[in-house]
Amino acid sequence: DAKTTQPTSMDCAEGRAANLPCNHSTISGNEYVYWYRQIHSQGPQYIIHGLKNNETNEMASLIITEDRKSSTLILPHATLRDTAVYYCIVRVAISGSEKLVFGKGTKLTVNP
Amino acid sequence: GAVVSQHPSRVICKSGTSVKIECRSLDFQATTMFWYRQFPKQSLMLMATSNEGSKATYEQGVEKDKFLINHASLTLSTLTVTSAHPEDSSFYICSALSRGTGNTIYFGEGSWLTVV
Numbered sequence: 001d002a003k004t005t006q007p008t009s010m011d012c013a014e015g016r017a018a019n020l021p022c023n024h025s026t027i028s029g030n031e032y033v034y035w036y037r038q039i040h041s042q043g044p045q046y047i048i049h050g051l052k053n054n055e056t057n058e059m060a061s062l063i064i065t066e067d068r069k070s071s072t073l074i075l076p077h078a079t080l081r082d083t084a085v086y087y088c089i090v091r092v093a094i095s096g097s098e099k100l101v102f103g104k105g106t107k108l109t110v111n112p
Numbered sequence: 113g114a115v116v117s118q119h120p121s122r123v124i125c126k127s128g129t130s131v132k133i134e135c136r137s138l139d140f141q142a143t144t145m146f147w148y149r150q151f152p153k154q155s156l157m158l159m160a161t162s163n164e165g166s167k168a169t170y171e172q173g174v175e176k177d178k179f180l181i182n183h184a185s186l187t188l189s190t191l192t193v194t195s196a197h198p199e200d201s202s203f204y205i206c207s208a209l210s211r212g213t214g215n216t217i218y219f220g221e222g223s224w225l226t227v228v
Contacts, residue, residue, distance in 0.1 A: 036219075043118070043205045043219035044156070087155075099146055100207070100217055102156040 009107040018075040022088030025069045037084040114210040118220035135206030141186035142208035150203040162189045196227040
């Protein structure tokens, strides 16, 4: 079973920041938070991951609370092409063999 | 990010026949690959974990004799749907573990299987 909880859907205006929350209250100390997105009829795309520090890359920023029980994915300037289902997943990365278990994700719709 | 390629992207086969889907890691070696299936408007469901040079590990409820997985090299895993039936029609997606990029998992583009 997925170990995360996300809102079913969210809307965002084009050009504005999209903030996608995720709860992972049972996360273990060695589990990372991963974010993927899936645009219709395509394979999931890796976005970002982190352990406890905030992370930023060319796609997004990941803010993890100090207690690590929740996190927020931030798309700073959403575009219409960011419309997708966003999945937040916790996973042990150290062993390298832990599988990714997908929940239902958040369907983000970016509106013109 | 690392590139994972699947082939074919779409396939139609007759009921009772078998169909093979290939998953390749193009710019990295993947000792571990994963196979998922996804029905319309549903999330991805993990079918099996494929380890190079050993038998695949199947998730509960997935028939290993129906969904044959072979991971013969560090860059190729194949999924063969045997004796396909219309209910096997689905979107099949593979992913590969890239140890060189922080043990991140990257996904292929997916393969649409339609059994008629």
